Amino acid sequence: MVSLEINGERHEFDVPPEMPLLWAIRDLVGLTGTKFGCGVAECGCCTVHLDGEAVRSCATSVAQAAGKTVTTIDVAGSEGAHAAIVRRLQDAWVAEQVPQCGYCQSGQIMEAAALLAKSPHPSDEQIASTMAGNICRCGAYQRIHAAIVRASGRGARA
Amino acid sequence: MSEQTLRRETFLKIAGGAGLALGFGIPRTADAAVPETSVPAAVNAYVKIAPDNTVTIVVSKSEMGQGVATGLPMIVAEELEYPYERVRIEFAPAAPEYIDPVMHQQATNGSTTTPHMFEPMRRMGATARTMLAAAAAQRWGVDPATLVTKDGYISDPATGRRASYGTFASAAAALPVPANVTLKSFDAFTQIGQRKARKDIPLKVDGRAKYGMDVKVPGMVYASVQKPPVFGGKVVSYDASKALRVKGVKRVVQIASGVAVIADNTWSAMQGRYALHVVYDDGPNAGLSTEKIYADAAALARKPGAVAVDKGNVATALPAGAKRLDALYRGPYLAHAAMEPLNATAYVHDGVCEVWAPTQAQTASQATAAKVAGLPVDRVHVTTTYLGGGFGRKGEVDAVADAVEASKLVGAPVKVVYTREDDMQHDFYRSTNTAALSAALDPSGKIVAWSHRVVNASIFRRVFPNAIQNGVDRISVAGAAKLLYDIPNMRVEYVEHDVGIPVGFWRAPGANWNAFAVESFVDELAHAAGQDPYAFRRANIKDPRGLAALDAVAEKAGWGKPLPRGVHRGIAIAQWDDAIAAEVVEASFAGGVPQVHRIVIAADCGLVINPDVVEAQLQSAAIYGLSAALTGKITIERGRVVQNNFYDYTVLRQPAAPRFEIELMPSKEKPLGVGELSTPAVGPAFANAYFAATGKRLRELPFTDGVKSA
Numbered sequence: 001m002v003s004l005e006i007n008g009e010r011h012e013f014d015v016p017p018e019m020p021l022l023w024a025i026r027d028l029v030g031l032t033g034t035k036f037g038c039g040v041a042e043c044g045c046c047t048v049h050l051d052g053e054a055v056r057s058c059a060t061s062v063a064q065a066a067g068k069t070v071t072t073i074d075v076a077g078s079e080g081a082h083a084a085i086v087r088r089l090q091d092a093w094v095a096e097q098v099p100q101c102g103y104c105q106s107g108q109i110m111e112a113a114a115l116l117a118k119s120p121h122p123s124d125e126q127i128a129s130t131m132a133g134n135i136c137r138c139g140a141y142q143r144i145h146a147a148i149v150r151a152s153g154r155g156a157r158a
Numbered sequence: 159m160s161e162q163t164l165r166r167e168t169f170l171k172i173a174g175g176a177g178l179a180l181g182f183g184i185p186r187t188a189d190a191a192v193p194e195t196s197v198p199a200a201v202n203a204y205v206k207i208a209p210d211n212t213v214t215i216v217v218s219k220s221e222m223g224q225g226v227a228t229g230l231p232m233i234v235a236e237e238l239e240y241p242y243e244r245v246r247i248e249f250a251p252a253a254p255e256y257i258d259p260v261m262h263q264q265a266t267n268g269s270t271t272t273p274h275m276f277e278p279m280r281r282m283g284a285t286a287r288t289m290l291a292a293a294a295a296q297r298w299g300v301d302p303a304t305l306v307t308k309d310g311y312i313s314d315p316a317t318g319r320r321a322s323y324g325t326f327a328s329a330a331a332a333l334p335v336p337a338n339v340t341l342k343s344f345d346a347f348t349q350i351g352q353r354k355a356r357k358d359i360p361l362k363v364d365g366r367a368k369y370g371m372d373v374k375v376p377g378m379v380y381a382s383v384q385k386p387p388v389f390g391g392k393v394v395s396y397d398a399s400k401a402l403r404v405k406g407v408k409r410v411v412q413i414a415s416g417v418a419v420i421a422d423n424t425w426s427a428m429q430g431r432y433a434l435h436v437v438y439d440d441g442p443n444a445g446l447s448t449e450k451i452y453a454d455a456a457a458l459a460r461k462p463g464a465v466a467v468d469k470g471n472v473a474t475a476l477p478a479g480a481k482r483l484d485a486l487y488r489g490p491y492l493a494h495a496a497m498e499p500l501n502a503t504a505y506v507h508d509g510v511c512e513v514w515a516p517t518q519a520q521t522a523s524q525a526t527a528a529k530v531a532g533l534p535v536d537r538v539h540v541t542t543t544y545l546g547g548g549f550g551r552k553g554e555v556d557a558v559a560d561a562v563e564a565s566k567l568v569g570a571p572v573k574v575v576y577t578r579e580d581d582m583q584h585d586f587y588r589s590t591n592t593a594a595l596s597a598a599l600d601p602s603g604k605i606v607a608w609s610h611r612v613v614n615a616s617i618f619r620r621v622f623p624n625a626i627q628n629g630v631d632r633i634s635v636a637g638a639a640k641l642l643y644d645i646p647n648m649r650v651e652y653v654e655h656d657v658g659i660p661v662g663f664w665r666a667p668g669a670n671w672n673a674f675a676v677e678s679f680v681d682e683l684a685h686a687a688g689q690d691p692y693a694f695r696r697a698n699i700k701d702p703r704g705l706a707a708l709d710a711v712a713e714k715a716g717w718g719k720p721l722p723r724g725v726h727r728g729i730a731i732a733q734w735d736d737a738i739a740a741e742v743v744e745a746s747f748a749g750g751v752p753q754v755h756r757i758v759i760a761a762d763c764g765l766v767i768n769p770d771v772v773e774a775q776l777q778s779a780a781i782y783g784l785s786a787a788l789t790g791k792i793t794i795e796r797g798r799v800v801q802n803n804f805y806d807y808t809v810l811r812q813p814a815a816p817r818f819e820i821e822l823m824p825s826k827e828k829p830l831g832v833g834e835l836s837t838p839a840v841g842p843a844f845a846n847a848y849f850a851a852t853g854k855r856l857r858e859l860p861f862t863d864g865v866k867s868a
Contacts, residue, residue: 016405023425027380032372033365035546036424037497038578042804045497073365090363097355097770100223100778102362103369103497103546131812135804137497137547138223139781140774141815 002062006031006070007078017063021055022046024062025072033073033106037135044134047107048072052082054114056133073106085151086113092151100138108134112148121152199327201286202335203255204234204279211310211324213238214246218256219275220266220518221249221358222496222548223778224833225771228356229272230279232767236349237283237342240310240323247357252520252540263521267553267663269734269831272767276829284339286330293329294321344765344826353770358544370516370543373503375571379408380424381564382431383574385416385584388797390441390658393417400433410434413563415556420568424575443658443797448590451657451794452488455592455613459486463611463651464629466639470647475607479598481686487595487675489859491792492588492664493799493807498546499581504561505571506531511538511562512571516545518553526555530562549782550663554586582807583799586662587792589615592655593638593675603687605680605698607647610638612672615661616654629654636668637732637838638676642704643695659794665782666734666834673838674787674845674859677730681846682855691846692717692729703762703823704731707740710760710821715742724748725755728846732838737763737830738823741780743816743843747851752861754784754816754844762823764830769822772832777818780836785810787841789860 002013004021006029013019013028025034025048034057037045041059048057049071050064075083089109099105108131115122115130122130127148136144198206198214206214215234221227227247235242250256250264257264260274287307294312295302298319306313313320344350361367386392396417398410406426411418417434421427476482502515504527511531517523520540528535545552557574564572576584591614598607616631625632630652632639639650664670684694692712699705708731712718721727724746731740744756759776766772789808793800801807845856845864856864 019425023423026372027423027425030374031365032368032374035369035497036371036499036575038804039428040578040803040805043497043578093363094355094359097359097774099356099359099362100225100774101497101545101547102223102358102367105362106365109363128813128815133811135497135809135811137495137549137782137809139778139785139810139815141781141810141812142777142818143774144812145815 002066004062004065004070005068007072007075013062015062018061020058021048021060021062021065021070022057025057025070031072031074035103035106037104043104044107044111045104047110047134049082049110049114052114052117054111073110082113082117085116086110089113089116089147089151092147095150096143096147098140098143098147100140104134104136108136108144112151115148116152121154122148199331201289201327201331202282204282205238205286207323207327209324209327211322212246213240213244213310213323214248216250217247218250218264219271220542220545220548220552222266222518222545222552224775225356225768226266226271227358228354228771229767230275231357232349232354233276233279234283236347237280238287239307242349242354244310249542252524252538257521265519265521265553266548267518267550269833269835271831272829273735273831280341281339284341285335288336288339289330289333290323290326292333293326297326297329350765350767352768354768356771367544369498369546370501370503370514371498371546371575373514373543373573375503375505375514378503378571378573379420379422379568380427381418381420381560381572381574382424382427382577383413383416383418383560383580384431384434384436385580386438386440387583388438388440388444389660390443391797392439392441394437394439396437397435400435401430404430404433409568411564411567413560413567415560418560418564418574420564420572427575428577440797446657446659446794446797448490448794451590452592455488455590455655456486458613458653458655459592459594459611461653463653465649466630466635466652467648467650469649472607472609472647472649475647476596476598476609479606480601481599482596483679483682483686484596485679485682485857487593487678487857489591489671489674490790491590491659491794492786492790493582493585493792493801494549494551494664495582495804495807495809496547496549496551499578500551500557500576501574502557502561503571503573504558504565506562506566509533509537512541513538513558513562514541514543515558516543516552517555517558518545518548519555522553522555523558526559527562530559531566549665550667551585553663556584578803582801582803586660588664588667588670589661591671593672595675595679597679597683599683599687603689603694603697605643605645605683608645609649610676611651611653612638613653613655614671615656615659617661617663617667619654619656620660633668635672637672638668640733641676642701642731642733642738643680643698644700665779666837669732669734669838670783670786673730673732674841677732677839677842678845678856681728681842681849690718695729695731704738707731707738707760707762707823710823711740711742711758714760714819714821715758717742726847726851728843728848728850730839730843730846734835734838735830737761737832737835739776739836739839741836741839741843743840743847745844745847745851747848750865752788752848753814756819757816757840758819759836760821760823761832761835762825763832763835764825764827766822767829772822773820775832776820776836779834780818780840781810781815783837783840784844787844787859787861789862791860791863
């Protein structure tokens with residue numbers, strides 16, 4: 001049995017320890033906001049937080065996640081500073097009208113949340129390099145960047 | 159006449175604004191004998207109004223990021239005189255009344271939603287508004303012409319009475335559909351043209367939006383399908399013993415496309431599938447390679463093709479010019495690589511087939527599911543989810559066929575999930591392309607003769623063979639046959655080069671390659687004429703809209719003004735349908751590494767419904783094209799795709815993303831599609847910037863290959 005804490009709730013799974021966290025979150029818990037994009041940690045769609053660090057859940061096994069705190073995009077209603085950052089980013093994402101197809105955006109927001117938790121006022125270069133692991137095939141990159149800037153309090157939409 | 163036929167006819171009558179009214183699809187709440195409930199009344203197939211005055215607009219097109227779930231409701235709301243902000247949306251099932259009136263099927267492709275649906279949606283809104291006013295007039299005993307409809311309320315200025323649309327929705331739904339309704343003039347629009355917030359965005363920032371990948375049906379199992387790696391190959395035999403030992407795997411079944419491993423979660427299905435041992439017959443394509451395809455195409459480019467355009471006399475004008483240029487361009491297969499890998503869920507049971515899919519093609523999904531399930535079409539229910547990108551790929555129904563067949567075999571709902579590798583190696587690709595171009599200039603630098611031979615695989619050959627006329631697939635020559643340039647002698651030929659690799663619609667099909675060849679070659683001509691590339695285009699374009707867009711982009715980009723050291727500009731202009739995009743790319747190539755800093759676009763797409771969405775689409779389509787121009791390449795070796803995933807099919811990422819500046823040309827013409835508009839010109843504008851920087855001409859894409867022969 002593997003025991004995981006996801007968004008403050010404890011879940012027990014009878015699965016092989018090498019099962020990626022992504023599929024436990026999606027298929028077993030049923031939280032589908034975390035997306036499958038590539039399966040090999042190349043696209044960032046599946047980004048979640050493990051003890052506050054952004055990780056690719058498709059390349060993190062449930063065994064690696066055991067004993068740590070898993071936070072997903074579905075945390076919106078939760079308490080705490082971390083959830084507050086996610087909510088601030090979500091508001092900025094709406095204000096900048098970022099998503100198109102939207103499929104990568106959970107991962108983009110979770111990656112950005114980990115960045116803002118560490119660097120509340122990141123530079124443009126920091127934003128670009130941190131977000132390099134998150135692909136958006138709709139090419140909403142300019143708005144993603146603008147939304148992170150907005151959420152960091154550095155200014156509104158150009 | 160079946161109910162469905164009836165509803166379809168009524169849609170056409172409203173959409174076309176002709177004929178007598180017919181009753182249709184009236185819900186029971188519309189019956190005067192039934193008391194009003196909270197159930198919304200369907201005033202027509204697209205407009206439902208609840209007693210609490212909530213309006214729901216049914217979206218008949220697939221939302222894949224391009225904004226149809228915002229644009230269509232805005233258009234309906236405008237004529238309905240109801241605030242868009244308060245509209246709710248729902249996606250239409252596959253049904254006759256949601257068939258696109260121009261393409262005669264329910265599908266979303268070719269950036270046609272707004273141009274095809276603008277008038278019909280206005281009529282749906284106006285018809286509903288007229289019927290609501292008629293119902294109010296009946297109840298109040300007044301002439302409907304004296305009533306005012308505004309912001310979701312009907313008022314009678316004579317008496318001061320005022321009531322919500324919801325008050326009359328049931329009564330209105332029971333009224334005859336008016337034969338004619340008055341539409342607002344463009345000048346009277348108060349919602350169309352505004353930067354309204356997208357309906358789907360709040361759902362897409364917190365994980366609530368449901369994509370095909372997220373479908374969960376009670377009792378559902380998951381499937382991963384091992385397909386023959388060589389196109390046209392077949393499964394000879396398979397050994398499932400190891401697969402069946404994987405925890406979570408329930409069954410292994412052979413289906414038409416391959417071997418499906420069925421499990422109780424996605425990962426187990428994939429693990430089981432990797433444990434299969436399959437023996438294939440590789441079939442006739444096992445010797446195919448990109449190298450051979452290119453070599454064959456180069457030979458074909460020297461032979462005449464089917465004539466797509468023949469104007470003046472190129473044979474005499476070409477040798478008679480003051481200067482003549484000839485060039486050969488080529489480009490690779492491209493995968494779509496939408497963020498959401500292909501998937502579909504189906505459940506065949508009790509004489510029906512239910513399908514849930516992120517599909518661009520409801521009619522085709524329904525027809526395919528019916529065929530595979532062995533059921534009549536009207537026993538197939540198709541639910542369209544949000545699409546995690548489409549780009550043409552999700553107009554194919556391969557995953558739907560897989561899911562239906564697997565469900566039929568296992569007797570449970572089945573979700574088929576492609577891995578990223580499946581998505582990349584079993585795509586319907588943008589074809590390889592080879593283009594032979596020749597042109598002649600007169601002494602002043604006017605293009606007097608133009609010859610363009612297009613060599614690629616035909617998409618229509620597979621999907622729409624009857625549309626190939628005189629040997630020409632018009633999609634294959636899109637962006638080549640119709641130019642903005644005013645050339646007296648012009649010949650465009652098409653050489654169909656089908657080799658067995660499946661090809662399909664890829665953002666701005668045809669034009670996504672042809673514009674690269676055309677606009678790079680025009681740049682070559684400008685330099686041969688000793689003219690500035692912008693001035694040369696100006697001198698050779700007559701079309702006033704084309705000229706205006708070209709001038710606008712040059713001005714906004716500061717064409718001719720100094721640039722930061724190491725930064726160079728390229729310009730290009732292209733069309734998608736009748737829409738025009740002129741683009742300037744600013745790039746540097748320090749150490750041979752391209753970095754695009756800024757892209758300026760001037761677009762004429764007719765009337766703009768929502769500028770914020772249009773700007774997003776122009777950025778999106780340009781990034782998509784730029785990504786392909788920089789590194790996009792699918793290689794065929796031994797009849798199979800070499801690339802696997804985003805590590806070897808690389809796409810543009812945040813650090814490489816340029817800054818955009820966009821100018822939307824003011825227009826009172828009907829709206830045109832924008833979802834693909836900026837894809838064609840971005841590649842050549844980038845390549846022309848490379849020439850400006852280095853004096854080297856990219857005649858092959860992607861850049862990483864083109865530089866080797868430049």
